[in-house]
Amino acid sequence: MTTLEQDFEATVAHDQRIEPRDWMPDAYRATMIRQIAQHAHSEIIGMQPEGIWITRAPSLRRKAILLAKVQDEAGHGLYLYSATETLGAERTDLTERLIEGRQKYSSIFNYPTLNFADVGVIGWLVDGAAICNQVPLCRSSYGPYARAMIRICKEESFHQRQGYELLMTMMGGTDGQREMVQDATNRWWWPSLMMFGPPDADSPNTAQSMRWRIKRHTNDELRQRFVDMTVPQAQALGVTLPDPELRWNEERGAHDFGQPDWDEFKQVVGGAGPCNTERVAQRRRAHEDGAWVRDAAMAHAEKQT
């Protein structure tokens, strides 16, 4: 092992941060770029399923909240793209990789939002799961990523709470509204559990990522934590989580629960989910339709100098 490698390993082992211009193994750099870019793409694509409800929000209050939330997601994407650029990645290149399908984003955003209760359930379950995943990333060994995650986690709390409050409001409404909440919960529960990734036994990169401290807990640990957090929230809300195997296990001090359909997960990740084509096409359209604006701004800036 060279001195450079030793320094890197020692820094990580002492729980100190790796900073942009430090020496780092090529594989660490590549893994960080892939992980952060995938996270950034998820935030940007994640604007779509909720964004389509902005014009149809049932009140000005809900519209303002949803607009702020979708704007935050754009912001989160930008913090994260900014972190990848400290590793030598280029923004345009990452966008092109996304719209050409060469880089992935979270599979959750390939499901459709069918009614306004979905906006609430996304805040409650999807953002709740995201928080479980993201809080440990505030201690990622890569400094710029850890700092971006601290900002993001602060803002995610609003996302989850607005969703839960929206659902409480609907649960206090008509039978029809309560049915909408239950229906949305049924549809989003399993995809939310999939957000933590495949079971540990099928997650070959976990060990290396834990050693590099870019991952702090295994997929199954985080999934368990999410289920344990969510069960009492579902009870308070008055909805049923659609898992017949879900029950408290006194011995383990945790809930037992069923496994999501991992074949479906593989299909959605592989591009065959309900909305994959639509999401990427929309992102491509926004990028290409915006080209003249980017060019005009650049031309204007050049004239001023």
Place this chain on the structure above:
Amino acid sequence: MNEWPLYEVFLRGKRGLNHVHVGSLHAADDDMALHNARDLYTRRNEGVSIWVVRSNAITASSPDEKDPFFAPSGDKVYRHPTFYKIPEDVPHI
């Protein structure tokens, strides 16, 4: 078409504090960088003042040379107050 240039963003969180680096963004020119920085980094009153500077205008020390670069201060312990022995019974020093 080339990518918009990269800017580094510094925020003063409140009066009395230094500007602190918070991240970067792309913008066509300085004014746009300032506006984008406001929208991106101060959506919740995180700042009372923003600096933006083109990333390529920053000269930074190299982490590879950090030991020799910072060495001159390493052996000057007499710059620290604890270097000086003062009897316990001398007050206010």
